[in-house]
Structure formats: structure tokens, C-alpha cells
Amino acid sequence: MQMPMAGMPGMQQEGTNLLEILINLAFGFVAGLVIFLGFQTVIAYGSKLAGELLKMTPQGQMMASFGGATNYASYIVIAPLSAMVLKQLAAVRSLKSFAYFAAAIVVGIAIAFVAKGYVVAMMAR
DSSP states (O other), X not given: OOOOOTTSTTOOOOSOOHHHHHHHHHHHHHXXXXXXXXXXXXXXXXXXXXXXXXXXXXXXXXXXXHSHHHHTHHHHHHHHHHHHHHHHHHTOOSHHHHHHHHHHHXXXXXXXXXXXXXXXXXXXX
């Protein structure tokens, strides 16, 4: 009987990886901005930013010509990010992995607190 190798497809590794930490940091950052700046402000700026990014692609230009796609562009970013965080939270099997999850969220919120002045300045442009 052979031992399964760690890098084989289909084998799930236990523990936290860098991508999960980055996703949790991003979610914590967005959650922190919502806490410190308000939901409507973050959604309005996110819609503006995502709309500008969508217009840079050929498909986005076509969607922008209809007008409706750019109104809800920030939800296109927030929904998958929230779903990934919920998936990771559902996959928490130990106190150690929950601690990594919670620490990344708290650090993301702290980054949002420190960077809120910069974000407000970016919104004014």
C-alpha cells in the first residue's frame, strides 16, 4: 500500500495557507472600512472603483454601455469574498485554525483603522 503524497491532486492539506490568510485580511479590511466609514460610503466608492475597473476590459465596456452592470459592481467583489470567508469559517476544525482566522480578521480591521484617512483622501478624488 502506497502512502499518499502531500502534493497529489485531491488531497486536502490541514492547516492555514497564505491565500486563506490574505482572503481573511482583505475581508477584515473591508469590514473595518464598513465599521469606520459606513456601509453606504464603502459601497458607493466600491461601485465607482469596480465600475472603472470593469470599463478597462472589452466585456466591461459592453456591460457599461447598458448602464446597469456598473451600479452593482462592488457587490461583484464583496459577494465572492464573503462566500470564501464563510467557506473558510465552516472549514474551521480546531481552535488553532479559528485563532488564525480571527487574528487575520482583527489585523485587517486594524489596517482599515490605520488606513481610513488614506482611503477617505482617495474617495475625494
